[in-house]
Structures are given as structure tokens and as C-alpha cells.
Amino acid sequence: MDWMVWTLPSALFFATIALMLVGMTIWEVVQPSTFRRGLLPLKTTRGDRLFIALLSSAWFHLGWLGLTDQPVWYMTIFCVIWLAAVLRWG
Amino acid sequence: MNKVENNRAWFFVLPVLVLVAFSAVIPLMTVVNYSIQDILDPHTRFFVGDEWFREMLRDSQLQSALGRQLIFSFSVLAIQIPLGIAIALCMPTRGIWVAITLVLVALPLLVPWNVVGTIWQLFARGDIGLLGVTLNSLGIEYNYTRGSTAAWFTVLAMDVWHWTSLVVLLCYSGLRAIPDAYYQAARIDGASRIAVFRYIQLPRLAGVLTIAVLLRFMDSFMIYAEPFVLTGGGPGSSTTFLSQHLATMAIAQFDVSRAAAFSLIYFLIILAISWVFYTIITRATKD
Amino acid sequence: MERTKKIGLIVYILFLMIPIYWLINLSLQPNRDILGSFSLYPQNLTFDNYRRIFTEAGWARGYLNSLIYVIMNTVISITVALPAAYAFSRYKFIGDKHLFFWLLTNRMAPPAVFLLPFFQLYQTVGIFDMHIAVALAHCLFSIPLAVWILEGFMSGVPKEIDETAYIDGYSFPRFFVFIFIPLIRSGIGVAVFFCFMFSWVELLLARTLTSVDARPISVVMTRSISATGVDWGLLAAAGVLTLIPGALVIYFVRNNLARGFALGRV
Incomplete structure (x- = not known):
């Protein structure tokens, strides 16, 4: 992982995106969108x-x-x- | 086709997902990391935030490379799309000539991209190339390694040579898909050749043409190997397009962070254009 | 009308063929002739350039390297794309459209964007300068392409066939391998063609991800450029040889090709 030269802000950024995707998936399962x-x-x-x-x-x-x-x-x-x-x- | 809802279908997609994530997502994350730091060597790096982005967006070299790229891509579309339609209309529809012309027309598509550059280098040089020697003996001053206009038009001619066939093949198969009944109806109505093209063939080609425009725009937008071999981006920077500018920055100058910021801007342009086209295509097929 | 059409087509094909003819012409001349006397056909016909390629070390190795990673890439792409394309053509699932779009953006993304991270990633994983590195990198565009093409062909197969097979007691893997795959044979042919083609013609990634052991032919070709100048005859001969695999592939799939293009999936 070292070569990917992570920084805190970029890690937070990708974590937010990932969380959004997970959240949207759960929301979609609970209540399918139209x-x-x-x-x-x-x-x-x-x-x-x-x-x-x-x-x-x-x-x-x-x-x-x-x-x-x-x-x-x-x-x-x-x-x-x-x-x-x-x-x-x- | 009405599809069944089934989330277990994800298991079928999983291998693709893992492989493409390995070769797309991890590198993309790394590019983002590069773009917000100043990396001197693997152990010495500083967080700089948005500095590279500000610098790249205001960079005049990048802006002119983008300008050249846009002019080039639109010239490519303006020549290849009409030419491709015209040649597709000329293709034979039956008999042994169909296979022969298809193979001949498709041949340039299968030439490795650097060899395309080599072919045109050998063809256009003023000392040994057929084109160069012919033009010069006609009294036209032509030397693509010196004159930037000559270089630009040579690269354009090379791209037309290389890729028009893709448009031809797409349109040809689109035309094949038009039922004969349409033409018979037109003949009964006494429609002219132009009317047949305007009201029967062109509308039925809309689908494949959208795809042809998308593919030609995207591929010309990332053209690299052909001009790299032919002109090396020169003379000056007259044929340096975006990918080459980027590759020079990343490999030759090893300016990782600036190259990364540039990559992300480049990628966002691509993403926006693909999304627009994808929306148009999926809506067209739905109607 | 018919005459104009024929003339138009012939002019276009001449435009395509003349540069290729010139390449072949130069490859059959000694360098002395190429630089000394301008001629429309080889005056001292020689196969020396080809002989040098076949006898000197490195050239054959370069061709072999290219073929190895192209074939690896094609096999990997088709294998993983088959089930995925089936899922896209038969089922609705959460995020399917977005996933499909994301795959396509990888087909559109310029390889130059991913260049440096690939280099770093493959060095870290320890596959730099191996054939598999180039094969995996080319998956970036060949997998989306294969999924796109195969999905088009699979959508053309009526779903009743799947259902009948299940009723007849076929398990899914048996149905997929023995009934479904034969039905979309021509689609697989087209997908193989395009995976092969785009991997074979690509230069930037193949050049960056290899150094010695897996060096592709396109890099070996630069050897004809030395301090004393370019060996034009040798370069032309190497170019001619790179046309052959493509021409062969085109010839074998010429009938399927039109169908693949008809679906607009390239």
C-alpha cells in the first residue's frame, strides 16, 4: 500500500464515495427507486x-x-x- | 427483452469487477493521491492540496494542447463521418466482391498503431516516400518534419487512412439492416436517389452513426502512437496532442504530480462526453 | 450512378493500399537503392531484410512476446466477460446500468492516464516485465469491449431457450457450456477478433510495462534506428511482418465481422 502514497484527505474522499455507494445500495434494497x-x-x-x-x-x-x-x-x-x-x- | 430481477446476477459480474477494479480503480486512486502531493522521491512527499490543479488549469501549454486536440478531433469527425457514409453507400451488396472489399477496407484497422506511423513515415518522407517525392516533384514544397502545416495535415491524412474504415464498416452494416421493402416502396413513389438517402437511409443510420461519432471522437481524443512515431509531436509542438503531452510529462520528465492533476482533468472531460453519448444511445434504443 | 459508385470505391481502396504497397516495395530493396534511386518497384529485388529479421536474435522473440500477451489477454477477457455479459443480458440487478457505464468509461479512458500507477502497481506486485502485466493492463479496455459485444449477441438469443433447458433438467453450468455458448459462437468470434486487434495494435502500455524479457515487437522495431541512421529496409520489412497476424484474423472472421458491426458493438 505504501506505493499508493495515501494522504488523509484523499482517503477520506474515497471513503465518502464508498460509503455513498454502500448507502445507496442498502437504500435501493430497502426501497427500490423509480x-x-x-x-x-x-x-x-x-x-x-x-x-x-x-x-x-x-x-x-x-x-x-x-x-x-x-x-x-x-x-x-x-x-x-x-x-x-x-x-x-x- | 423483459429481464428478471435477480441480484445474484452480481456473482456473474464479480470476476469482471475484480479484474477491472484491479486495473482501473487502484490506479485511479493512486492518480488522485499523486495529484495532491509534491512527490520528490518515494519517502519525501508533501501535501499541497489543489496547487497542481490550479497550475494545470492555467497552464498555457496544456491549454494549447487541448485546443489542438479539439481542432484535430473535430476535423477527424468532419472528414471521416461523411466520407465513411459515402464509401459505405458505394460498397457492393452481393457477390464475391463483398468479402474482398470488406477484407481490403478493414485492413488498416489491424495495423499496429506504431506501424501506422512507420508506414506513413516511409510514405511521406521527401527523400524516399512516394507521397513526399511526388509532391516535391510537382513543385509543391512539402516536408512534414519542417513545416508545421504539412505535419498537421500528414497526421490528419494518416488518421483518415487508419480509421475511416471503421465508419465505413459500421454504416455498411447499418445499411444492410434496412429491409428491401423500404426501397421498393420508395421506387413505387418515384423517390429520387437523394430523397431515398435523406428519408430512408439516413434516419436508419442514426443509431450506428452515434456510435461511430462516439468511437471516433474518443479514439482521436487519445491518439498517441501514430503521431509519436511519425512526427514525435513536432515540429515545435504543432502535432503534440493531449496523450502525448501527458506521456512526455509522466515518462520523460517524470513530473508525477503535475501529470496526475492533468490526468484527472483529462479523465473528467472523457467521463462527461461518454456520459452524454451513453445517455443518447440508451435513450435512442429505448424509444 | 453505378459507375460513380465503383469509381469512388476503387479510389478509396487505392488510397488505403498505396501506402501499404510502398511499405512492401521498400522492404524488398537494399538500403542503397532506397536512398540512392527512387523507383516505383524494387529494381534489385532482395529478401535480405526479411532474412535478417528471421536470423538475428531478438526479432523473433519480439513477435513471440507480442503474441503471448495478446493471446493471454484474449483468453482472460473472454473467460470473465462471458458470465458477465450473460448477467447483463438476462437479469436486472442493483446498479446494473451504472456498472455497465463504468465498464464503458474504461474503454474510453486514455491509457496515458493510467500509465504511471500501472508501472508502480506492477512493480509492487512483482509482475513488471512479464507477459501477464501487459495482458492485465490491456484488460482495461478489452474486457469492457468483450462484455459490450457479447451482451449484444446474447440479447439476440430468446430467453425461452434458457427456460426450456432448465425444464429439461439441465444444470446452469451444463446449459451454459453445451447449449448457450454454441448458440453465440459467432459473437464469441467477433469478441475474440476485437480483443486480439486492440491488444495487438496497442503500444503505449506494452512499451511502458516491459523492459527486456517481455519486450513487444513494436519496441524491437525501434532497433532499426541506430546512431548511423535508420535502416529503412529493415524497418519496412518488420512492418510488413506485423501486418500478417491482422490480415489472417480478418480473413478468418470476415463473415462474422459484418454481423458484429451490425450490432454496432465495437
Whole structure:
């Protein structure tokens, strides 16, 4: 494992993603999700919305880093809210 | 087909999952780790956070490589897709010529990528190549190792030579799938050749064309070996595309951390484009 | 109309064949002729370039190395892709669509992204410079491809066949091996073709993950470039020889090929 040069932040990041996947799987088993049309312009399931939210968050971060000099965690906070919003209303 | 719900199907997928995770997830995690540290040697490293990302996003070399890449990929699509459709329409539909033309047309696809570069190097050089010598004797100044325009067009011609056949084969099989009844109906209506193409053939090709565009865009977006052998990215950096820029950074300069940040940006672009295409394809097949 | 079509096709095929003809032409000339006199056909026909490749050490080894890892890769990919494709074509399960998409992104991902970690990973595991290293690395794109192609073919087999076999008392493994696999034979042919093709043509990973023992032919080819300049005849001859496996594979699957493309799964 040493060659993978782990750091605490990246470990936390991947742990969060893994937990999300586990959580989504359990949620799906307990209560299967249905296709639905929300604010996003296409029909999605819960998993689709999570993916869309994560991918767009990554792009928001890139945009933030590329265009501003502000600390990155401003964007991270916004993205957490964004993630919840997309999951709920997307 | 209506599928049965069965979560034990996961056991069938497990071997694939383990293998691909071994060769995709572990490396990807490592790339993320690299990208947020300054690694001097395996035991001396510092956490730097988002520094490399900021630097890479503002890096003018990267931006121009991305620009060249986009222009190249769109030129590839603009030439290969129409040309591929046209050649597919010209292919014979029955008789012994079908197999012969298929084999001849498919041949460039099976040439190792570095050999594609070699073939074009031997073909286009001004001293020993047929193309180079012919152009020069016609009085056209052509030397792809010196002139950046010549180099760029040679790489483009090479890609057209190498990959148009993929579009041809995809469209050819799409055309084969159109039932004869459609053509008979068109003949009764007295439809012109153009009308047949516009209203019968083109709509039925939509599915394979989406896939052709996706594959050609993605593969041209990661083109590496052919220009590497032919021009080495030069002259200057006129034919240095993204993959080569990345490989130079990672292997030649061993600049691990910057290369990793660059890789992740590259990967996110790929991920977004594939997702858009995948959504289009799956929706098209559902309708 | 028919005439224009024929002319268009002939022009295209000429465009494809002329560079290959030129490669063969150069491979049959001594270097003196290549550099000295420009000629459309070999004036002093010689097979010396080929003779050197077959007699000098290293060349044959390079071809063999390439073939070994390509075959390993094809076998691994098809073996694990068969059950997975069956699952995707027959069952709905949690996360199936996302899994399928994730597999495809690996087909689209540029190998350059994974280059350094592969290098580190394989050195850590101790398989660097072994054939299996390249074979595993190529699995990155050949497994998704195989799953994609096979899933298309399997979806074309009616599900009633599975059900009838179970009613007749077949166990799953027996059904899969003796009934199902023969039904999708041509699909397996196409999948083998594409796994073989993409592994055979790839350079970047094969070059980075090997140094001496498993060095592929594409790396050996750079030996024709020495301090005194490029040995063009030798390079051309080596290039011609790399075309042969591809041409053979195309010839054997030419009938299945059109069907594979018809499914749009490449």
C-alpha cells in the first residue's frame, strides 16, 4: 500500500464515495427507486442523480480552481448542498 | 427483452469487477493521491492540496494542447463521418466482391498503431516516400518534419487512412439492416436517389452513426502512437496532442504530480462526453 | 450512378493500399537503392531484410512476446466477460446500468492516464516485465469491449431457450457450456477478433510495462534506428511482418465481422 502514497484527505474522499455507494445500495434494497422526471431535463433514477451530482460537482470544482483564487472548500460546501438538492428535486 | 430481477446476477459480474477494479480503480486512486502531493522521491512527499490543479488549469501549454486536440478531433469527425457514409453507400451488396472489399477496407484497422506511423513515415518522407517525392516533384514544397502545416495535415491524412474504415464498416452494416421493402416502396413513389438517402437511409443510420461519432471522437481524443512515431509531436509542438503531452510529462520528465492533476482533468472531460453519448444511445434504443 | 459508385470505391481502396504497397516495395530493396534511386518497384529485388529479421536474435522473440500477451489477454477477457455479459443480458440487478457505464468509461479512458500507477502497481506486485502485466493492463479496455459485444449477441438469443433447458433438467453450468455458448459462437468470434486487434495494435502500455524479457515487437522495431541512421529496409520489412497476424484474423472472421458491426458493438 505504501506505493499508493495515501494522504488523509484523499482517503477520506474515497471513503465518502464508498460509503455513498454502500448507502445507496442498502437504500435501493430497502426501497427500490423509480424512474422519475424532476427538474433535470431527463428521466432519472436515484443512482443516476447521484452520478450526475458527483460529476457536475467535480466540474464545478475545476471551474472554481481555474477561474478564481478563493480556497477550494467554499466550492465543496456549495457542492454538498448541490448534491442534496439534485438527489431530492433533480 | 423483459429481464428478471435477480441480484445474484452480481456473482456473474464479480470476476469482471475484480479484474477491472484491479486495473482501473487502484490506479485511479493512486492518480488522485499523486495529484495532491509534491512527490520528490518515494519517502519525501508533501501535501499541497489543489496547487497542481490550479497550475494545470492555467497552464498555457496544456491549454494549447487541448485546443489542438479539439481542432484535430473535430476535423477527424468532419472528414471521416461523411466520407465513411459515402464509401459505405458505394460498397457492393452481393457477390464475391463483398468479402474482398470488406477484407481490403478493414485492413488498416489491424495495423499496429506504431506501424501506422512507420508506414506513413516511409510514405511521406521527401527523400524516399512516394507521397513526399511526388509532391516535391510537382513543385509543391512539402516536408512534414519542417513545416508545421504539412505535419498537421500528414497526421490528419494518416488518421483518415487508419480509421475511416471503421465508419465505413459500421454504416455498411447499418445499411444492410434496412429491409428491401423500404426501397421498393420508395421506387413505387418515384423517390429520387437523394430523397431515398435523406428519408430512408439516413434516419436508419442514426443509431450506428452515434456510435461511430462516439468511437471516433474518443479514439482521436487519445491518439498517441501514430503521431509519436511519425512526427514525435513536432515540429515545435504543432502535432503534440493531449496523450502525448501527458506521456512526455509522466515518462520523460517524470513530473508525477503535475501529470496526475492533468490526468484527472483529462479523465473528467472523457467521463462527461461518454456520459452524454451513453445517455443518447440508451435513450435512442429505448424509444 | 453505378459507375460513380465503383469509381469512388476503387479510389478509396487505392488510397488505403498505396501506402501499404510502398511499405512492401521498400522492404524488398537494399538500403542503397532506397536512398540512392527512387523507383516505383524494387529494381534489385532482395529478401535480405526479411532474412535478417528471421536470423538475428531478438526479432523473433519480439513477435513471440507480442503474441503471448495478446493471446493471454484474449483468453482472460473472454473467460470473465462471458458470465458477465450473460448477467447483463438476462437479469436486472442493483446498479446494473451504472456498472455497465463504468465498464464503458474504461474503454474510453486514455491509457496515458493510467500509465504511471500501472508501472508502480506492477512493480509492487512483482509482475513488471512479464507477459501477464501487459495482458492485465490491456484488460482495461478489452474486457469492457468483450462484455459490450457479447451482451449484444446474447440479447439476440430468446430467453425461452434458457427456460426450456432448465425444464429439461439441465444444470446452469451444463446449459451454459453445451447449449448457450454454441448458440453465440459467432459473437464469441467477433469478441475474440476485437480483443486480439486492440491488444495487438496497442503500444503505449506494452512499451511502458516491459523492459527486456517481455519486450513487444513494436519496441524491437525501434532497433532499426541506430546512431548511423535508420535502416529503412529493415524497418519496412518488420512492418510488413506485423501486418500478417491482422490480415489472417480478418480473413478468418470476415463473415462474422459484418454481423458484429451490425450490432454496432465495437
